[in-house]
Each structure stands twice: as structure tokens, then as C-alpha cells.
Amino acid sequence: MNESLMFQNAPHVRQSESVRTMMTDVIIALVPIYVMAFFYYGPRALLLGLSGILFCVVFSAIGALVLHEKISFDLTPAITGLVIPLLMPATVDYFVIAAACAVAIFVVKLPFGGTGNNLFNPAAVGFASAAICWPAKVFSYPAPLQTLEIFGENTAAMAQSPAYSLALGAVPEYEVLDMLLGSVPGPMGATNIFVVATCGIFLMVRKTVNWITPVSFLLPYSLLLALFPRIEASSFDSLCYELFSGIAIFGAFFMLSEPVTSPKRDFGKFMAGITSAVAAFLFRYFGELEMGFAYALIIMNVFSPLFDEICEEILHVLRRGGKLKKVFFEKKPKEKTEKEEKLPFVRVLKKKKAEEAPAEAVEENTEAEELSEEEITEEPVIEVSFDETSEEEISEEENEEQEEKEPSEDEKTEEEAAV
Amino acid sequence: MSFFVRGIILEQKKEPMLTRSTLVMRHEYEYFDCDFPDIALDELSREQIIELARLAEIVDESDGKLLCEKLEKTDLGEGGTLIIDAVDDEPYISSQMSGCIHHPEKVALGIELCEKVLSPEKTYVAMYKHIFDTNFSIPKKIGNYKVEKIGGRYPAEGRVYRHIPKGKNAVVVGACAMLHLARAAEDSRKMTSCFITVAGDAILNPRNVEVPVGTSVERIIQLCGLNEKPEVIIMGGSMTGRSIFEPENEVVGPTTRGIIALSRGYHNPSPCIGCGRCDHACPKALSVSTMRKLAEFGDFEKLTRYDAALCIGCGACSYVCPSRIDVAATIIKAKKQMELAKKEGTL
Numbered sequence: 058m059n060e061s062l063m064f065q066n067a068p069h070v071r072q073s074e075s076v077r078t079m080m081t082d083v084i085i086a087l088v089p090i091y092v093m094a095f096f097y098y099g100p101r102a103l104l105l106g107l108s109g110i111l112f113c114v115v116f117s118a119i120g121a122l123v124l125h126e127k128i129s130f131d132l133t134p135a136i137t138g139l140v141i142p143l144l145m146p147a148t149v150d151y152f153v154i155a156a157a158c159a160v161a162i163f164v165v166k167l168p169f170g171g172t173g174n175n176l177f178n179p180a181a182v183g184f185a186s187a188a189i190c191w192p193a194k195v196f197s198y199p200a201p202l203q204t205l206e207i208f209g210e211n212t213a214a215m216a217q218s219p220a221y222s223l224a225l226g227a228v229p230e231y232e233v234l235d236m237l238l239g240s241v242p243g244p245m246g247a248t249n250i251f252v253v254a255t256c257g258i259f260l261m262v263r264k265t266v267n268w269i270t271p272v273s274f275l276l277p278y279s280l281l282l283a284l285f286p287r288i289e290a291s292s293f294d295s296l297c298y299e300l301f302s303g304i305a306i307f308g309a310f311f312m313l314s315e316p317v318t319s320p321k322r323d324f325g326k327f328m329a330g331i332t333s334a335v336a337a338f339l340f341r342y343f344g345e346l347e348m349g350f351a352y353a354l355i356i357m358n359v360f361s362p363l364f365d366e367i368c369e370e371i372l373h374v375l376r377r378g379g380k381l382k383k384v385f386f387e388k389k390p391k392e393k394t395e396k397e398e399k400l401p402f403v404r405v406l407k408k409k410k411a412e413e414a415p416a417e418a419v420e421e422n423t424e425a426e427e428l429s430e431e432e433i434t435e436e437p438v439i440e441v442s443f444d445e446t447s448e449e450e451i452s453e454e455e456n457e458e459q460e461e462k463e464p465s466e467d468e469k470t471e472e473e474a475a476v
Numbered sequence: 477m478s479f480f481v482r483g484i485i486l487e488q489k490k491e492p493m494l495t496r497s498t499l500v501m502r503h504e505y506e507y508f509d510c511d512f513p514d515i516a517l518d519e520l521s522r523e524q525i526i527e528l529a530r531l532a533e534i535v536d537e538s539d540g541k542l543l544c545e546k547l548e549k550t551d552l553g554e555g556g557t558l559i560i561d562a563v564d565d566e567p568y569i570s571s572q573m574s575g576c577i578h579h580p581e582k583v584a585l586g587i588e589l590c591e592k593v594l595s596p597e598k599t600y601v602a603m604y605k606h607i608f609d610t611n612f613s614i615p616k617k618i619g620n621y622k623v624e625k626i627g628g629r630y631p632a633e634g635r636v637y638r639h640i641p642k643g644k645n646a647v648v649v650g651a652c653a654m655l656h657l658a659r660a661a662e663d664s665r666k667m668t669s670c671f672i673t674v675a676g677d678a679i680l681n682p683r684n685v686e687v688p689v690g691t692s693v694e695r696i697i698q699l700c701g702l703n704e705k706p707e708v709i710i711m712g713g714s715m716t717g718r719s720i721f722e723p724e725n726e727v728v729g730p731t732t733r734g735i736i737a738l739s740r741g742y743h744n745p746s747p748c749i750g751c752g753r754c755d756h757a758c759p760k761a762l763s764v765s766t767m768r769k770l771a772e773f774g775d776f777e778k779l780t781r782y783d784a785a786l787c788i789g790c791g792a793c794s795y796v797c798p799s800r801i802d803v804a805a806t807i808i809k810a811k812k813q814m815e816l817a818k819k820e821g822t823l
């Protein structure tokens with residue numbers, strides 16, 4: 058019986074969710090977006106997605122071979138490979154995708170230690186570097202609802218994306234409903250707001266994505282857009298145009314909430330959401346590039362450890378909060394020694410020792426004081442309520458006793474003086 | 477919403493152990509002689525009850541102390557509260573609860589005797605409320621004593637004190653100790669047995685059992701039967717217990733709450749993806765994911781800054797981790813090393 062038994066650390070029941078189910082959720086949520094892209098641009102969209110997966114997975118495998126690691130079957134490269142093409146137009150060349158994937162895997166992920174250790178969002182950096190190298194290819198969009206050629210020269214009719222018109226200060230000539238449904242030129246995955254938002258909400262309901270990050274990004278971002286319109290329209294219209302063009306909504310659900318590079322604490326997530334909202338807004342308002350969101354995301358990634366530190370500092374003070382009160386308002390150092398003595402065994406021992414060697418007892422008392430001080434700073438804050446009160450009561454009683462004793466001694470001395 | 481809530485929701489899996497009657501392993505009862513055999517139960521004095529607890533050698537299963545010492549030394553003062561602990565917030569474990577539910581009269585008698593010693597103003601039985609997978613409802617009263625349902629997420633033991641009046645004292649005693657006290661008073665029986673939950677998916681007949689103290693784990697498992705070869709056997713609670721290798725040499729004691737045999741353990745942790753779920757789950761609001769990294773690097777100074785000493789070892793962080801990392805074990809180990817270093821004066 059015993060050879061087969063296995064060692065296992067303490068909690069022996071675990072949640073059924075694992076990294077694999079989380080990643081599968083994200084992939085499932087990305088599938089409808091690809092279906093919409095297929096509907097608007099034909100099979101080339103699907104092929105771009107497949108090539109993205111292929112490049113990322115192959116590059117990770119090469120990296121693992123070079124580093125002499127075991128090739129693991131984790132799904133994160135596949136997600137990176139699925140997200141990158143969705144940020145680009147459907148006419149983009151395959152080699153651009155390959156370059157973006159190479160940057161994502163070889164520059165962002167592997168040098169820092171692979172999955173779980175990267176500092177920046179791989180998809181965002183891959184897209185950003187492709188956008189810098191080939192702006193003409195990455196920012197020229199085909200008109201939707203036409204079937205693109207799978208390989209070869211691009212002969213599709215091009216159109217101006219709403220984000221570009223907005224950057225020029227012109228009101229886009231599309232209906233808001235069209236923008237919601239995605240039949241406007243733009244990145245192949247980010248235009249169909251309805252589908253993207255539904256998939257994002259699916260992820261939030263499944264708790265794969267923490268609700269705090271997207272909400273704390275989208276609310277301040279919309280507020281800023283509504284307050285500072287770039288075009289001459291009512292602030293609501295302007296908000297709709299600004300919010301529904303570009304990759305902000307897609308990014309909020311699928312890139313910003315990526316667990317590795319965002320802060321860990323809830324409050325840190327809030328701060329990160331607000332920071333990236335402000336940064337994305339500033340990029341949009343003052344910058345000339347249409348897709349400032351990716352850069353805002355990278356800036357947020359830089360600060361995310363800092364947000365965690367700030368959060369930890371706040372919590373640190375909060376945890377001490379109860380204790381500060383205790384030290385300053387309730388506990389005096391004198392009472393701490395009494396706490397030591399309250400244990401019956403200790404008291405007996407001390408009495409005996411005091412009888413035997415009164416000179417040493419004084420020293421021990423100071424030691425006990427130090428010890429008890431240490432103990433009290435280590436106590437958990439919450440569960441002491443009833444202990445405390447009992448100590449207080451006892452100490453008060455003893456104080457009273459002492460007070461009673463003291464005047465009697467005074468009287469004695471007075472009597473002696475009188476005698 | 478979940479922003480301020482700490483702790484985790486656990487599937488309790490207490491069925492069918494809770495509703496099935498307790499299985500008693502046959503053993504020879506031991507009896508003691510006392511100097512006051514003929515006194516009626518309601519005429520027993522305070523000292524006599526303490527004497528009974530001492531003669532019967534009752535151990536309180538909630539903290540492992542001797543009941544007689546506990547009764548003797550506790551001074552509740554005015555308006556104190558006596559809490560009977562039957563919380564059982566860990567999955568599978570239901571030994572205290574089933575003691576209360578299947579022997580309510582005995583437990584009530586024990587509580588009555590205990591009340592006589594401690595003379596509290598208020599007495600209640602604490603039970604964990606969030607048991608969804610059973611159609612069994614928690615009784616409102618055990619004998620004449622009110623049952624307070626302790627709600628909320630795991631870990632719930634700390635919330636036992638929530639119902640006591642402010643500024644008053646309270647004492648917690650285990651429900652099974654009350655059962656044993658009643659037996660000692662009625663039949664002069666020594667506490668030779670303990671209540672244990674035997675559960676897990678490898679157990680054929682999951683039950684609450686009453687077995688003599690010192691029975692080996694193997695015998696208890698044989699009593700309930702195995703339906704497949706277990707991969708892990710756990711002694712203690714499902715969240716805090718330890719896995720054992722030699723079931724024939726491990727014996728149960730009064731504080732053992734359960735034995736769980738699982739047909740499959742957890743394998744292959746994957747790297748931490750930094751999702752922050754462990755931070756969210758921690759009932760003490762510690763920055764667990766950062767602490768885990770620090771613990772792996774052995775940076776004890778920073779760990780002190782991150783309040784690693786406050787960890788109560790509840791295991792909630794490991795439970796939620798999607799990468800199946802032993803977060804709690806890493807932190808508890810680092811905490812122990814820190815304490816050692818502090819003693820040696822190197823920190």
C-alpha cells in the first residue's frame with residue numbers, strides 16, 4: 058500500500074479551474090471574432106490567424122530547443138499569435154505578422170524567462186514594433202465586405218478608417234450602428250464592437266478576466282473622451298466615434314487584462330486601469346498614430362510593479378492600523394509584563410525564583426518585558442478581541458490593587474514620620 | 477462586490493458522511509471509580525464536574541488541551557459566553573457536527589454540566605452555515621441551546637467570536653468533548669474513543685466513525701473499505717492536514733478530525749502566471765504572489781516587511797491557484813525559517 062502513496066502539500070482540495078481552462082476560455086472567446094473577420098474579409102482573415110498561431114508556437118519551440126528546455130504544451134503563445142493579427146488590417150502581409158510574432162516571442166518573452174515572467178505584453182510590443190517598421194502596411198485598411206485574395210498582390214479597394222478621420226479632425230462618414238456591427242474599415246478584429254464586448258463579458262463572467270481591469274479602464278477613458286472631443290459634434294456622438302474606432306475595447310478585454318503583466322492586487326488593478334486610460338487618451342488626443350492604445354498598455358506594464366508596491370504599502374499601514382491603536386491607546390509597557398505573569402505556571406516559577414534569588418529576578422523581568430513586546434508586535438490583529446479585554450480587566454483590577462496599596466504605604470511612612 | 481471580501485467559497489462535500497449515522501468500532505470501554513457515585517446529575521457541584529473531566533481524561537478536540545484544566549482555569553467573569561465549537565468549515569470534515577446532530581441529548585447534557593462550572597451568561601453552539609450540497613438543514617437548537625450559524629467564506633473559525641457581546645470574555649470548547657463529558661457523568665466512562673470523518677473518492681463507504689484512540693489509519697480505512705487504490709492519504713483536515721506514507725504506523729488521536737483518501741493527487745505545477753488570485757483569496761490581505769517569489773529567493777528581510785508572520789496557514793491561496801502551485805506550503809516554510817533565523821539572531 059505504501060509504495061504508491063504520494064506526498065502532497067497542505068490543501069488537498071483545489072479549484073477545478075487551471076491555467077489550461079483559463080487559456081481555453083480566451084481562445085473560445087477569440088473564435089467568434091475570427092468568424093466575424095471571415096464574414097467581412099473572407100478566408101484570408103482565418104489564414105492570418107492560423108499563421109499567427111503557427112509562428113508563435115514554432116518560435117517558442119525553437120526558443121525552448123536553444124535554451125535546452127522541455128517543450129511544454131502551454132497555450133499562451135497561441136493566444137499571442139491569435140491576438141496579433143486581429144490588431145492588423147486583413148490585407149497585411151504574412152511576413153509582418155511573422156515579424157511581430159518574432160518580436161513578441163524572442164524579444165519580450167524568452168529573454169525574461171518565458172511564460173509568467175515577461176515584463177511587457179508580448180502582443181502589444183509585437184504590434185507596436187510592426188507599426189513602427191511598416192506603418193503604411195499596418196495602418197491602411199481595406200473596405201469591409203469584400204473577399205480578399207489569399208496570397209499575392211493586394212488588389213482590394215482601400216478606405217479611410219474612422220480613427221484616421223478623427224485624427225484629422227473630421228467627422229467620420231459612418232453610422233454609429235455600422236461601427237457597432239463592424240462594417241467599417243479598421244483592424245480586422247477590433248471593429249465589431251458588439252461581438253468583442255460580448256466575448257469580453259463572457260470572459261468576465263467566467264472569471265478568467267478580472268472585471269476590475271476592463272471596467273476601470275473603459276469608464277475613465279470614456280469620460281475623458283466625452284469631456285475633450287476632437288471633432289465638432291455633440292459630446293455623446295464624439296464619444297461613440299472615438300470609443301468605437303480603434304482597438305481600445307478589444308484591448309481592454311484581451312490585452313490589458315492579461316494576468317502576467319498587470320498588477321496583482323485589486324487596488325493596483327484599479328490604478329493600472331486609470332493610468333492606461335489617461336495614457337491612451339493623451340496618445341489619442343496629442344499623438345498622430347491611430348493606435349496609441351498599444352503604447353499606453355506598454356507604459357502601464359512599466360508601472361505595474363510600482364502599483365503593487367503602493368498597494369502593499371497601503372495595506373501595510375492598514376494592517377498596522379489596529380496595532381498602532383493598541384500600542385498607543387490601550388497597552389502600556391507595564392501591562393505587558395503582567396501578561397507574561399498571567400500564565401499560572403510562569404507565575405509559580407517566578408515566585409520560587411524570587412524567593413531564591415531576588416537579585417536575578419529583576420533582570421528576568423526586563424527580559425520578559427522585551428520578549429512580550431516582541432510577541433505583541435507579532436500578534437495577528439483581528440482575533441485578539443476577547444483576550445485583550447480580559448487582560449484589560451485584570452490589569453485594571455491589579456492597578457486598583459496597587460493604587461490601594463500605595464496610599465497605605467504612604468500612611469505607613471507618615472506614621473513612621475509621626476513616630 | 478468582491479473587492480472587499482476575503483477568503484474563498486469552498487464546495488463542502490459533506491455528504492453522505494453527515495446524514496449517515498456514526499459507525500462505532502467495537503472496543504472495550506474503560507470505566508473509572510469516583511468518590512461520589514450516587515449523586516444525581518443535577519446536584520453535582522463545580523469541583524465534582526471538574527473531577528469527572530479529570531478522571532475521564534477528556535481532551536478538548538478543538539485545541540488539544542485537557543478539558544479539566546480548561547474548566548478549572550477559565551474565569552469568564554461577568555456576562556461571559558460559552559461557545560461550543562462545531563464549526564467544521566473544511567470540506568469533507570463533519571465529525572463535530574455529526575456528534576451534535578446524532579447525539580443532541582448527550583451534547584446538551586455535557587453543555588449543561590459545563591455551564592454549571594463556568595456559569596456563563598450566554599451559551600451557543602457554532603456551526604458552519606454554507607453547506608449547499610445537502611438537503612439537510614442545520615437544527616435550530618441542540619437541546620435547549622441555540623445554534624448560531626457561522627456564515628461567510630472559508631476560513632470561518634475566526635468568526636466564531638462574532639456573536640459575543642462586546643468587552644466580555646468567551647471560551648470555546650469542542651462539541652465532542654461535551655459528548656464525552658456527558659458519558660463520564662452518566663456511565664463513568666473514560667474517553668477512550670474519538671470521532672473521525674473518513675471520506676474521499678477512494679473510500680467505499682464514507683462515514684463518520686467513532687474509533688478508540690490509538691487505532692492505526694490502516695484499520696480505520698479497512699473499516700470503511702476502499703474502492704480503488706488511493707494515491708494520497710491525508711490525516712487531519714482537507715485544507716490543513718498532512719499526507720502520510722505509512723498508514724499502518726500512523727495512529728489517530730483526539731485532535732484528528734478526519735482521514736481522507738483520494739484516488740488522484742495533484743501533479744505538475746505550471747509556472748505562476750501572476751493572476752493575483754492568491755492575493756485576492758488571502759483572508760489576511762497579504763500580498764501572497766509577491767511573497768511566494770520572495771520566499772523562493774529566500775529574501776527574509778523583505779518577507780518581514782510583507783508581514784509573512786501574519787499568515788495563518790489556511791491554504792486558501794493554494795486552493796485558488798490555477799497553476800496548482802503550493803503557495804501556502806512555500807510561505808509557511810519560509811515563515812518557519814524566518815522564526816528560526818529570528819531565534820538565532822541572524823535576522
Ligand code: SF4
Nearest residue numbers: 758787788790791793
Ligand atoms: S495560507 Fe497564509 S498566505 Fe495563504 S491565504 Fe492563508 S493566510 Fe494567506
Ligand code: SF4
Nearest residue numbers: 748749751752754797
Ligand atoms: S494564484 Fe498561482 S498563478 Fe496566480 S498569482 Fe498566485 S501563485 Fe501565481
